[in-house]
Amino acid sequence: MIEVRDLKKHFKVHKRPPGLGAALRSIVHRTYQTVEAVDGVSFRIERGERVGFLGPNGAGKTTTLKVLSGLLHPTSGEVTVAGHRPQRRAADFLRQITLVMGQKQQLIWDLPPAETWTLNRAVFGVNPADFDRTLAELTELLELGELAQKPTRQLSLGERMKCELAAALLHRPTTLFLDEPTIGLDVSMQVTIREFIRAYNQRHDATVMLTSHYMDDVVALCPRVIVIDGGHIIHDGDLRALVKAMLPDKRVSFSGAAAADVLARLGRLVSRDGARTTLEVPEARLREVIGHLLDGDGIGDLAIEDPPLEDVMRKLFKGKPSEPPDAG
Amino acid sequence: MTVRPGYYLRVLAVSMRTSLVTAMQYRADFLVQGAMSLLWTGLALFPLLVLYGDRDTVAGWDFAPALVVLGLFTLMRGVLEGAINPSLMAVIERIRTGAFDYTLLKPADAQFLVSTTRFAPWHVIDVLAGAGLVAYAFTRLGRAPGVAELAATLALLAAAIAVMYSLWILIVAAAFWVVRMDNLAFLLGAVFDAARWPIHVFKGAWRFVFTFIIPLALMTSYPAMALLGTLTVEAALACLGGAAAFFALARAVWLLAIRNYTSASS
Numbered sequence: 001m002i003e004v005r006d007l008k009k010h011f012k013v014h015k016r017p018p019g020l021g022a023a024l025r026s027i028v029h030r031t032y033q034t035v036e037a038v039d040g041v042s043f044r045i046e047r048g049e050r051v052g053f054l055g056p057n058g059a060g061k062t063t064t065l066k067v068l069s070g071l072l073h074p075t076s077g078e079v080t081v082a083g084h085r086p087q088r089r090a091a092d093f094l095r096q097i098t099l100v101m102g103q104k105q106q107l108i109w110d111l112p113p114a115e116t117w118t119l120n121r122a123v124f125g126v127n128p129a130d131f132d133r134t135l136a137e138l139t140e141l142l143e144l145g146e147l148a149q150k151p152t153r154q155l156s157l158g159e160r161m162k163c164e165l166a167a168a169l170l171h172r173p174t175t176l177f178l179d180e181p182t183i184g185l186d187v188s189m190q191v192t193i194r195e196f197i198r199a200y201n202q203r204h205d206a207t208v209m210l211t212s213h214y215m216d217d218v219v220a221l222c223p224r225v226i227v228i229d230g231g232h233i234i235h236d237g238d239l240r241a242l243v244k245a246m247l248p249d250k251r252v253s254f255s256g257a258a259a260a261d262v263l264a265r266l267g268r269l270v271s272r273d274g275a276r277t278t279l280e281v282p283e284a285r286l287r288e289v290i291g292h293l294l295d296g297d298g299i300g301d302l303a304i305e306d307p308p309l310e311d312v313m314r315k316l317f318k319g320k321p322s323e324p325p326d327a328g
Numbered sequence: 329m330t331v332r333p334g335y336y337l338r339v340l341a342v343s344m345r346t347s348l349v350t351a352m353q354y355r356a357d358f359l360v361q362g363a364m365s366l367l368w369t370g371l372a373l374f375p376l377l378v379l380y381g382d383r384d385t386v387a388g389w390d391f392a393p394a395l396v397v398l399g400l401f402t403l404m405r406g407v408l409e410g411a412i413n414p415s416l417m418a419v420i421e422r423i424r425t426g427a428f429d430y431t432l433l434k435p436a437d438a439q440f441l442v443s444t445t446r447f448a449p450w451h452v453i454d455v456l457a458g459a460g461l462v463a464y465a466f467t468r469l470g471r472a473p474g475v476a477e478l479a480a481t482l483a484l485l486a487a488a489i490a491v492m493y494s495l496w497i498l499i500v501a502a503a504f505w506v507v508r509m510d511n512l513a514f515l516l517g518a519v520f521d522a523a524r525w526p527i528h529v530f531k532g533a534w535r536f537v538f539t540f541i542i543p544l545a546l547m548t549s550y551p552a553m554a555l556l557g558t559l560t561v562e563a564a565l566a567c568l569g570g571a572a573a574f575f576a577l578a579r580a581v582w583l584l585a586i587r588n589y590t591s592a593s594s
Contacts, residue, residue, distance in 0.1 A: 125335060
């Protein structure tokens with residue numbers, strides 16, 4: 001269980017304009033600026049939930065995850081994770097959580113991952129029988145196979161991420177903070193990682209909080225999303241409800257030819273890619289439009305979908321520097 | 329965090345084993361490093377031989393006692409470069425890249441973890457060579473140190489290691505604030521090099537600095553004097569007390585630094 005009440009995290013950062021002159025001046029005289037990375041955030045996540053944490057660059061996602069995992073002291077507000085105050089970094093707390101950062105690694109570069117795992121086993125005080133059982137389970141779920149014995153530096157990015165996940169989960173934590181766990185991975189590896197996260201969540205009733213660059217991760221894994229922007233929460237709730245609120249129209253796509261003037265009457269044209277056409281249609285007119293299309297000659301492969309989450313995010317963060325949302 | 333000696337010994341054992349495996353991974357490197365250690369020890373003798381080539385005594389130190397200082401310097405350099413530097417250099421790098429976060433996510437004392445991440449086993453050669461030099465110096469003197477002297481020397485060496493380690497911890501703690509500390513780390517290495525000479529070689533302000541500010545005297549000269557039986561009990565006790573105070577100071581600064589830590593990219 002995670003409970004956050006009015007969390008604020010402010011940083012004092014050194015600010016200097018570009019240029020050599022400014023760089024020289026800043027050696028003697030530094031000006032500082034306060035950045036409100038997280039500014040009054042509250043939410044509650046129950047045990048076993050999978051929650052997507054979304055927002056543009058610099059929205060405060062990573063800062064929040066770091067506060068939740070005890071790496072940063074909150075400036076103010078109350079945070080409880082698994083019954084502990086994270087900033088105290090109590091051993092009992094750290095044994096119950098894990099933080100996986102897609103852009104940072106803990107595996108020892110020159111050695112096979114198995115060595116890092118052994119080290120983590122000692123540091124987390126996992127007894128050998130539990131360790132063997134967990135490792136067997138992770139090996140099966142992540143299809144680790146021979147990877148454990150290959151030096152880390154020889155692993156591909158995706159293989160390394162699988163081993164990083166294993167290193168982060170060998171103590172069998174019940175609260176998982178995953179910060180961009182699929183960054184840079186190819187589509188099939190993303191799917192593997194995604195399926196693994198879901199399986200782990202279900203087997204151990206683990207709470208998962210996930211940030212990701214890839215909206216597919218969020219759609220596939222997280223029934224609930226929390227959207228943060230500028231240090232404030234702007235949405236917390238059902239993913240579908242968010243999509244519906246932001247982009248209520250459905251996407252209707254089909255293959256086959258249709259005259260431009262007919263299309264214009266049916267809905268807003270989103271794309272026309274070879275033989276495939278996609279329209280945006282208000283839900284109220286859906287029945288009528290589908291009926292019309294089915295009556296037409298040579299129209300097939302009809303599909304009705306929600307608009308992609310990317311588009312929802314784009315609309316939410318219009319004018320923001322990063323689209324789609326990125327590490328922040 | 330509660331003190332659990334058994335737990336920490338186990339972690340230390342696994343960590344040392346990992347370092348050994350890492351060292352073995354690069355067999356050629358292991359041999360080259362070993363040879364380098366021997367070479368440096370040999371080269372370290374030259375200035376001493378040149379200095380004593382046309383005089384019998386320097387600043388009140390004859391050749392054999394000065395050789396004891398050099399032997400202890402070699403030994404201490406082995407400890408420093410084998411057991412202290414590698415871990416702490418690695419930590420500074422981790423702080424810079426942000427990978428240090430993973431250290432703070434472990435349910436163990438962070439200072440312990442950062443101090444035991446990496447060892448350079450081949451520096452055992454330095455330690456053995458240093459002990460060899462000391463033994464040779466005593467054969468030249470034609471006597472052996474007594475049990476009391478030996479015990480005092482070991483205690484002082486332990487104190488010296490504590491001081492060197494504490495200096496390093498202070499540098500790492502500083503890295504939390506200024507991020508790039510490589511240069512200060514190298515400076516410390518360069519200053520430590522002065523410990524190859526008996527403290528009395530340095531005059532005036534330097535002797536003061538090397539005795540009280542950067543306690544080089546404590547690292548080699550005082551243990552050598554203890555071994556030679558020329559150090560007073562008061563001075564020895566002062567060294568032990570000073571080292572304990574330094575260690576406590578470093579621990580306090582470290583805890584403060586951890587509290588202030590904000591990782592490299594947030």
